[in-house]
Structures are given as C-alpha cells and as structure tokens.
Amino acid sequence: MDNLLHYYRHENNADERFIMEQFMQHTRLTVSHHITPYIAEGSITLRKYFAAGYVHGITATCPGFYGPQGRALRAQLTLPYLADAMATFTTRDLRITNFEMETAALYGLGKVLGHNCCSISTVVDNRAANIASRSIEADIENMIKTALTTIEQIP
Numbered sequence: 495m496d497n498l499l500h501y502y503r504h505e506n507n508a509d510e511r512f513i514m515e516q517f518m519q520h521t522r523l524t525v526s527h528h529i530t531p532y533i534a535e536g537s538i539t540l541r542k543y544f545a546a547g548y549v550h551g552i553t554a555t556c557p558g559f560y561g562p563q564g565r566a567l568r569a570q571l572t573l574p575y576l577a578d579a580m581a582t583f584t585t586r587d588l589r590i591t592n593f594e595m596e597t598a599a600l601y602g603l604g605k606v607l608g609h610n611c612c613s614i615s616t617v618v619d620n621r622a623a624n625i626a627s628r629s630i631e632a633d634i635e636n637m638i639k640t641a642l643t644t645i646e647q648i649p
Contacts, residue, residue, distance in 0.1 A: 495562065496555040496598035502606045513552075513585055521579040537610035543648050544612065547640070551591025553613060554580050555598030563593045581622055592617070614641045
C-alpha cells in the first residue's frame with residue numbers, strides 16, 4: 495500500500511492486475527479509503543535461486559508502522575479490520591507473509607528501471623501466532639549469511 499510507484503509511469507501486467515483486484519475485493523478497500531494498492535512483483539529470474547529453505551509469499555508494504563499495520567495505540571483506526579484481512583488474503587497459492595515498510599519501493603523502482611530485485615525477510619514477530627524471536631540478531635545474521643551464500647551461486 496506504499497504510494498511511491500504512483501509517482502512513476504509503469505504498467506501492471508495481467509498477473510499483477512489480477513492479484514490487486516483480488517486483494518481489493520478481499521480487504522473491501524475502495525477508492526474512498528484513499529488507499530490505492532499496487533503490485534510490483536519480485537524477479538521470477540531470481541526467485542528460482544531462493545526456492546529451497548525459503549517461504550515464498552507476498553510482502554504487504556504499509557505506509558507506516560502503527561495504524562497502517564493495524565496498531566491502534568490511543569487513536570482509533572479507520573480500517574480496524576485491515577490487518578486481519580491482509581493476514582487472511584490468499585491468491586494463486588500465495589499469501590501475505592509479511593508486513594513492513596520498504597519492499598514496495600525496491601520492487602517498484604526495480605521494475606520501472608528494468609532491474610531484477612528480490613527481498614528476503616526474517617520473521618522477528620509473528621503477530622498471528624503471538625510468537626516473537628528470542629534471538630533476533632542471530633536470526634538476522636543467519637538470514638544474511640544464507641542469502642549471500644545463495645547469491646554467490648547465481649551465475
């Protein structure tokens with residue numbers, strides 16, 4: 495739901511349009527919510543190298559840490575159901591596996607500029623299962639080492 499790509503000319507392909515339509519329908523979002531999601535797909539070329547040992551899914555890039563990711567604090571949310579709706583969204587054997595604030599910009603600009611991009615995330619807080627990592631630094635370090643080892647193998 496990041497807004498960066500709205501400032502650059504781009505065309506969504508048929509798969510991206512389909513996923514976006516499914517997402518809008520599932521989450522009950524409309525133009526009146528002032529949220530216009532876009533889809534920017536990671537590189538299929540790179541994805542095949544990260545098949546084994548990785549969970550593949552959709553990263554929902556939210557334009558903020560608090561309200562956009564369903565954290566109410568003291569202010570009331572305008573879309574209190576949205577985080578749950580994103581967590582239950584599935585399409586074409588994909589589901590939203592991660593909420594964060596950066597990946598859409600990488601994929602969107604990568605697509606506009608013709609680059610192959612992928613993102614790899616370490617789950618440090620599984621809000622759905624109410625489980626948090628007890629070794630965040632070690633988990634992230636392991637993810638970095640594993641990803642770099644995989645990247646070294648790409649011809």
